[in-house]
Amino acid sequence: DSGVTQTPKHLIxxxxxxxxxxxxxxxxxxxxxxxxxxxxxGLQFLIQxxxxxxxxxxxxxxxxxxxxxxxxxxxxxxxxxxxxxxALYFCASSVGGRGSTDTxxxxxxxxxxxx
Amino acid sequence: xxxxxxIPQYQHVQEGEDFTTYCNSSTTLSNIQWYxxxxxGHPVFxxxxxxxxxxxxxxxxxxxxxxxxxxxxxxxxxxxxxDVGTYFCAAQxxxxxxxxxxxxxxxxxxxxxx
Numbered sequence: 001d002s003g004v005t006q007t008p009k010h011l012i013x014x015x016x017x018x019x020x021x022x023x024x025x026x027x028x029x030x031x032x033x034x035x036x037x038x039x040x041x042g043l044q045f046l047i048q049x050x051x052x053x054x055x056x057x058x059x060x061x062x063x064x065x066x067x068x069x070x071x072x073x074x075x076x077x078x079x080x081x082x083x084x085x086x087a088l089y090f091c092a093s094s095v096g097g098r099g100s101t102d103t104x105x106x107x108x109x110x111x112x113x114x115x
Numbered sequence: 116x117x118x119x120x121x122i123p124q125y126q127h128v129q130e131g132e133d134f135t136t137y138c139n140s141s142t143t144l145s146n147i148q149w150y151x152x153x154x155x156g157h158p159v160f161x162x163x164x165x166x167x168x169x170x171x172x173x174x175x176x177x178x179x180x181x182x183x184x185x186x187x188x189x190x191x192x193x194x195x196x197x198d199v200g201t202y203f204c205a206a207q208x209x210x211x212x213x214x215x216x217x218x219x220x221x222x223x224x225x226x227x228x229x
Contacts, residue, residue, distance in 0.1 A: 042121075043158065043203065043219045043222075058216060090157060092158075103148070103160045103163065104148075104160065105160070106158045106159070108156075108157055109157055
């Protein structure tokens with residue numbers, strides 16, 4: 001158990017819909033990262049938040065957005081869903097101190113299926 | 116953009132055989148991390164390499180960082196069925212400035228025949 005929690009575990013929805021994925025980082029971690037993992041593909045980095053502020057951006061679509069709240073939990077919002085958005089979405093957290101590349105601790109993931 | 120190439124994409128071995136996966140970058144890396152993802156699981160941190168030419172061992176796993184800090188390898192001696200999974204490298208480019216995101220390889224999926 002990494003200490004990172006993600007809800008829900010599974011999500012099935014229809015094209016055009018909007019969903020919200022939730023992540024609670026490990027106690028004490030200030031950074032939260034979101035990743036997308038499709039079948040036969042590696043981890044696609046989406047976005048990172050550090051202590052409530054956006055820190056780094058990857059291949060995140062404009063239909064997707066995220067935020068980190070004062071209690072440090074994070075939400076990833078996916079809108080106007082398409083079939084190709086079906087994937088496993090991981091959240092990871094790290095201590096997030098400046099000047100270091102931190103070890104990232106991954107949550108169990110949310111499997112999104114768009115029908 | 117910056118890329119980290121990881122090879123091979125797949126590897127199928129007999130139990131007891133050795134296994135190696137490689138990560139290569141065209142640019143100098145500040146450091147590199149290795150993660151393992153079991154089937155149906157999530158990536159789990161294995162190790163971080165920082166120094167040029169660094170070699171670290173964890174039981175049957177040997178991790179190396181190249182002298183030029185542009186490549187890295189993970190070698191497993193005498194594979195076991197418990198080694199099954201996908202191994203990812205994740206690197207931070209040197210002089211990344213404020214952009215400290217990790218660049219992930221696509222992973223090497225290891226299958227082990229008992």
